Amino acid sequence: MKVPEEAVLLRIFIGESDRYHGKPLFEQIVMKARELDLAGATVTRGTLGFGAHSRIHSARLLALSEDLPIVVEIVDAAEKIDRLLPFLDEVILEGLVTLEDIRVVKYRHNHSGRRT
16 A cells, blocks of 8 residues: 555544444444555544543543543545545544644555564
8 A cells, every 4th residue: 555745644533432333433434444445544542631512531540431532543645535534524423523734754564464
């Protein structure tokens, strides 16, 4: 998979408890990105955050939250990212989606599947 030097970073901020068709929304987004042949996706679980309602979500032991912040990040060419946006518009009821023009410095992928 080739990622162009000039690319777009898509960031999706949602909650861990967000669902789409009964499954975690972040998983559905990653599966859709894979289906659309995007370069890759990374999901990060936040330990502390708040959103539009200003309610704190925390992973502290005494205040376990079942709705921690989730960030999905995807880097690819603008035209490929654009193919995912209608799906996001459909499935994200609450959250934040950002797009950022970036410059990819290095992207390596071992096509053989072997570690070097």
